[in-house]
Amino acid sequence: MEEITREQWLLNRRQFMKGAVLAGTGAALAKLGIFDLGPAQAQAGPEHFLSGPTADYEVRTLCEMCVWRCGVIAKVRGGKIEKLDGNPEHPHSLGNLCARGQSGLMMTYDPDRVLYPLMRVGERGSGRFRRATWEEALDFTAEQMLRIKNTYGPEAMIFSSTHNLSQPLFENLLNAYGSPNYGTQRSLCFNAMVTAHLLTLGIQEPARRYDGMNYIILTGRNLMEGISTSETRQLMERIAQGAHVVVLDPRFTKTAAKAAEWLPIRPGTDLAFHLALIQVIIDENLYDRAFVERYTVGFDELAEAVRGYTPRWAAPITEIPEATIYRIAHEFAEAAPYAFAHPNWRTSNFINSFQTERAIAVLNALIGLCPEQGDCIFADESTVSLGGPPQPPYPRVTAMRLDGVPWKYPLVPLKLGVFQEIRDAVLTGQPYQARGWFFSRQNPIMSLPDMARTIEAFKKLEFIVSVDIILNDSSWYADVILPEATYLERYDPLHAVGSRVFIRQPVVEPLGEARSALWIYRELGRRLGLEDYFQYLDEEDYIRQQLAPFGVPLEQIKQVGYFDAPVPERSGERTWNTPSGKVEIASETLRKAGFPAVPVWEEPPRPPEGRFYLLTGKVGQHTQFATQNNAYLQEVDYHTQDLWLHPTAAAQRGINNGDLVRVTSDAGAVEVKVWLTEGIRPDCVYLAPGFGHASRGLKKAYNRGVNASRVHVTFTDPVSGGQALTQTFVTVERA
Amino acid sequence: MALKKRYAFVIDPARCIDCRACMVACRAEWNTPAGQTRIWVHSDGPRGQFPNLSQTFVPAQCHHCEDPWCVSACPTGATFKRDSDGLVLIDEEACIGCGLCVNACPYQARFRNLETGKADKCSACFHRVEAGEMPACVATCIGGARLFGDLNDPNSTVSQAIAGRAVYRPINDQVNTRPMTLYLSPPDASAVQVSPSPRQPVPAETFWHTVALPVVKAAIALAFGGQALAFIFQLFKGENEYEEA
Numbered sequence: 001m002e003e004i005t006r007e008q009w010l011l012n013r014r015q016f017m018k019g020a021v022l023a024g025t026g027a028a029l030a031k032l033g034i035f036d037l038g039p040a041q042a043q044a045g046p047e048h049f050l051s052g053p054t055a056d057y058e059v060r061t062l063c064e065m066c067v068w069r070c071g072v073i074a075k076v077r078g079g080k081i082e083k084l085d086g087n088p089e090h091p092h093s094l095g096n097l098c099a100r101g102q103s104g105l106m107m108t109y110d111p112d113r114v115l116y117p118l119m120r121v122g123e124r125g126s127g128r129f130r131r132a133t134w135e136e137a138l139d140f141t142a143e144q145m146l147r148i149k150n151t152y153g154p155e156a157m158i159f160s161s162t163h164n165l166s167q168p169l170f171e172n173l174l175n176a177y178g179s180p181n182y183g184t185q186r187s188l189c190f191n192a193m194v195t196a197h198l199l200t201l202g203i204q205e206p207a208r209r210y211d212g213m214n215y216i217i218l219t220g221r222n223l224m225e226g227i228s229t230s231e232t233r234q235l236m237e238r239i240a241q242g243a244h245v246v247v248l249d250p251r252f253t254k255t256a257a258k259a260a261e262w263l264p265i266r267p268g269t270d271l272a273f274h275l276a277l278i279q280v281i282i283d284e285n286l287y288d289r290a291f292v293e294r295y296t297v298g299f300d301e302l303a304e305a306v307r308g309y310t311p312r313w314a315a316p317i318t319e320i321p322e323a324t325i326y327r328i329a330h331e332f333a334e335a336a337p338y339a340f341a342h343p344n345w346r347t348s349n350f351i352n353s354f355q356t357e358r359a360i361a362v363l364n365a366l367i368g369l370c371p372e373q374g375d376c377i378f379a380d381e382s383t384v385s386l387g388g389p390p391q392p393p394y395p396r397v398t399a400m401r402l403d404g405v406p407w408k409y410p411l412v413p414l415k416l417g418v419f420q421e422i423r424d425a426v427l428t429g430q431p432y433q434a435r436g437w438f439f440s441r442q443n444p445i446m447s448l449p450d451m452a453r454t455i456e457a458f459k460k461l462e463f464i465v466s467v468d469i470i471l472n473d474s475s476w477y478a479d480v481i482l483p484e485a486t487y488l489e490r491y492d493p494l495h496a497v498g499s500r501v502f503i504r505q506p507v508v509e510p511l512g513e514a515r516s517a518l519w520i521y522r523e524l525g526r527r528l529g530l531e532d533y534f535q536y537l538d539e540e541d542y543i544r545q546q547l548a549p550f551g552v553p554l555e556q557i558k559q560v561g562y563f564d565a566p567v568p569e570r571s572g573e574r575t576w577n578t579p580s581g582k583v584e585i586a587s588e589t590l591r592k593a594g595f596p597a598v599p600v601w602e603e604p605p606r607p608p609e610g611r612f613y614l615l616t617g618k619v620g621q622h623t624q625f626a627t628q629n630n631a632y633l634q635e636v637d638y639h640t641q642d643l644w645l646h647p648t649a650a651a652q653r654g655i656n657n658g659d660l661v662r663v664t665s666d667a668g669a670v671e672v673k674v675w676l677t678e679g680i681r682p683d684c685v686y687l688a689p690g691f692g693h694a695s696r697g698l699k700k701a702y703n704r705g706v707n708a709s710r711v712h713v714t715f716t717d718p719v720s721g722g723q724a725l726t727q728t729f730v731t732v733e734r735a
Numbered sequence: 736m737a738l739k740k741r742y743a744f745v746i747d748p749a750r751c752i753d754c755r756a757c758m759v760a761c762r763a764e765w766n767t768p769a770g771q772t773r774i775w776v777h778s779d780g781p782r783g784q785f786p787n788l789s790q791t792f793v794p795a796q797c798h799h800c801e802d803p804w805c806v807s808a809c810p811t812g813a814t815f816k817r818d819s820d821g822l823v824l825i826d827e828e829a830c831i832g833c834g835l836c837v838n839a840c841p842y843q844a845r846f847r848n849l850e851t852g853k854a855d856k857c858s859a860c861f862h863r864v865e866a867g868e869m870p871a872c873v874a875t876c877i878g879g880a881r882l883f884g885d886l887n888d889p890n891s892t893v894s895q896a897i898a899g900r901a902v903y904r905p906i907n908d909q910v911n912t913r914p915m916t917l918y919l920s921p922p923d924a925s926a927v928q929v930s931p932s933p934r935q936p937v938p939a940e941t942f943w944h945t946v947a948l949p950v951v952k953a954a955i956a957l958a959f960g961g962q963a964l965a966f967i968f969q970l971f972k973g974e975n976e977y978e979e980a
Binding site for chain 2: 048049050051052053054082083084085086095096097098099101102103105224225227229232233236237240252254256257258262263264620621631632633635636639646677678679680681682
């Protein structure tokens with residue numbers, strides 16, 4: 001019998017059949033074990049029919065499962081998105097996608113999507129809507145917005161938006177409308193980091209470079225779970241190459257599991273740790289004298305201020321041994337300039353978080369910031385200046401902002417705001433009563449602390465309109481829901497990373513009547529008499545205007561997914577975008593506003609006897625409050641929804657692993673299953689955010705897990721306006 | 736004819752961050768039914784006592800063994816080890832969904848697909864590999880924990896990754912199927928979690944193997960034989976109808 005390989009068989013079934021059909025039958029029987037023909041014959045067994053998924057075409061676009069915006073190559077078959085892969089040409093994906101990015105197609109194919117404009121028919125919060133036409137929904141929205149503007153003034157309308165590429169157009173809408181009241185997630189996330197780095201370095205969102213870094217201090221920056229694909233990969237690469245990573249976190253995160261050192265610091269005392277590092281580095285002359293003299297102001301004042309902040313002083317505060325702090329100060333300075341303390345993202349932890357961030361920025365400055373001249377660790381992400389439609393000036397706004405910026409919070413950048421204050425201003429009616437709320441793909445009911453108060457505020461309003469993809473908890477309370485197309489169905493404005501400019505473009509046609517934000521805001525602008533602010537015919541026209549200065553045709557960027565803008569010439573001397581033009585170790589701006597000019601210790605509140613710190617923090621499978629209804633992510637988010645509790649604390653309360661416990665704060669209570677773990681300080685409990693959705697429009701996420709914002713208490717950092725999420729203290733008892 | 740390939744997964748648990756992107760990538764690539772997965776990340780939840788803790792995450796999937804028990808267990812030959820590259824694959828058309836291979840695998844790497852009723856498991860994304868891409872899980876792995884490639888090619892990522900390093904196969908005293916997944920961490924930290932379990936015949940299985948299976952096999956053989964005879968008959972009879980252009 002002729003030996004025939006499977007490949008030949010597949011290539012030429014017919015000929016084989018003819019020649020070997022009798023033998024084939026024998027071989028098939030041999031495979032069944034009826035005849036023992038030995039392995040050689042068995043290999044010629046029955047025909048093997050293998051089929052793998054194939055794609056009709058591919059589209060290069062950008063992910064939007066979080067705000068990192070990885071490059072995506074989307075494969076489409078039969079008009080349906082089959083698979084998303086990371087684009088190797090995008091610096092944020094480097095060919096990879098995280099679990100969320102991989103699951104992105106299920107956001108488009110979520111059966112709970114809002115596919116048509118909806119208008120409320122039942123009581124607010126009843127979740128009863130009827131389908132409307134775009135014409136009707138937009139006309140009604142414009143009519144209500146004009147009524148509020150004409151009756152109470154444009155300031156009576158609140159606007160709020162999530163972080164997204166069409167956000168500039170949303171901001172265009174609210175600025176043209178004339179409202180100063182704009183809420184973002186920033187004060188619930190990174191106000192402290194941005195404010196501190198603006199005041200110190202003149203950089204608002206510092207990018208980090210990992211090449212060659214040997215020593216990295218992560219203050220709660222949980223990169224292995226708060227995943228930014230390329231940065232997570234770069235950190236892992238450095239760890240694999242032997243970099244020493246120190247993780248300060250009251251919880252044993254997956255980042256801690258990968259780090260050389262985990263220091264379970266007492267919550268809210270990271271500031272003391274960094275002040276002690278600064279003290280040792282100054283006291284023992286370990287700082288970069290040349291950099292400090294040339295590029296910074298206020299060093300002497302700092303040296304004086306931190307004199308008492310020794311490791312011995314910090315040890316009982318942080319509960320980290322004195323010798324450990326001392327050793328890390330030395331190791332960090334010795335590794336310089338290939339060392340940095342990570343500036344973090346979400347720093348909305350305690351009311352001293354601003355000072356913590358200042359200390360981190362100053363610590364980095366002390367060891368020089370730049371491994372090579374002009375090649376800094378900390379630099380703004382992109383300097384490319386894109387074109388765009390003509391932009392008329394906005395109307396002058398005279399009304400006070402409801403969030404207290406700047407009259408209550410003088411140093412909070414206008415762009416950041418203090419979101420939680422807006423909600424409270426609706427409730428108090430001070431300094432004036434807001435009447436309407438327009439939010440774009442945002443979910444304040446879940447994201448703001450103290451959910452009960454947010455719902456109360458929503459019920460007090462005359463008109464609520466939302467732009468959303470699924471029927472989120474906040475949209476549940478809206479009067480009108482305008483369905484936005486998903487990121488795989490729409491265009492957004494271009495996005496530059498460094499000098500490379502990327503496009504987000506539709507992979508498939510939108511389902512139902514979902515439309516892009518670019519279209520929705522223009523249509524609404526037209527009805528509000530603001531058409532001059534939206535001078536583009538359609539999405540493609542908008543992008544063509546952005547591309548105009550570069551002479552790049554739309555078709556080219558659609559094909560390639562990006563274009564490279566000319567790299568701006570680097571000026572010789574490094575300058576800093578601060579009032580002094582230098583790194584401001586001491587800030588006159590802070591001094592004038594009545595705050596300490598250099599980082600100083602501020603004691604955060606401690607939980608009273610019998611209460612725990614309630615920690616929050618990311619899981620690697622979800623983004624904020626937006627992805628819990630995703631079918632693919634629900635398959636892999638196991639072991640993320642329980643309350644973490646240390647066995648010692650549990651034993652004192654007679655709590656066993658898996659018990660249902662009641663977690664109570666001053667804001668409210670939740671009942672949740674407990675997971676006993678050695679991976680958390682005995683004085684802390686941890687609850688992941690984003691679960692326990694209250695909207696019955698999210699069939700898969702509704703009531704799955706518990707919502708931590710039911711127990712979070714509202715506290716605001718007076719300098720940066722950040723919400724102090726970890727300042728919520730709770731009791732835990734068996735339910 | 737080109738040299739035969741010898742495909743293997745090389746897994747570095749030290750680089751796995753338990754993000755589970757690989758699991759979603761696999762699900763999206765193959766559209767596996769809810770509740771069923773072809774690949775896993777084992778986690779051993781922090782070990783030790785506060786604050787001296789450690790935790791490892793160990794990715795796993797079908798090991799495409801050199802001595803695959805699933806292949807010998809398969810009554811129809813649907814599960815086979817491909818000559819050209821060593822991948823253990825399933826011919827869905829030939830699979831009768833009997834589940835013998837599911838029981839035979841000492842790694843529990845197989846399951847019966849709830850939608851198709853057929854045996855299912857990691858196929859190393861053979862279609863992607865044939866197109867020059869990496870399997871979906873490997874392509875998306877952020878930490879670089881999952882690698883795949885040809886051990887016969889000294890320049891492949893897997894050959895490079897294991898060069899000069901100790902590698903560990905997930906085997907034990909009872910079971911050695913010569914798995915083609917090579918772990919870069921010593922057994923105490925990782926292989927424990929992916930260690931194979933010997934398949935002890937349970938009473939039902941004993942009955943299945945000694946009585947029922949031969950009967951099933953005979954029935955399949957008869958059915959196949961009958962079909963084959965009919966096919967032969969048709970093949971020679973209707974020559975022109977079947978001629979391809």
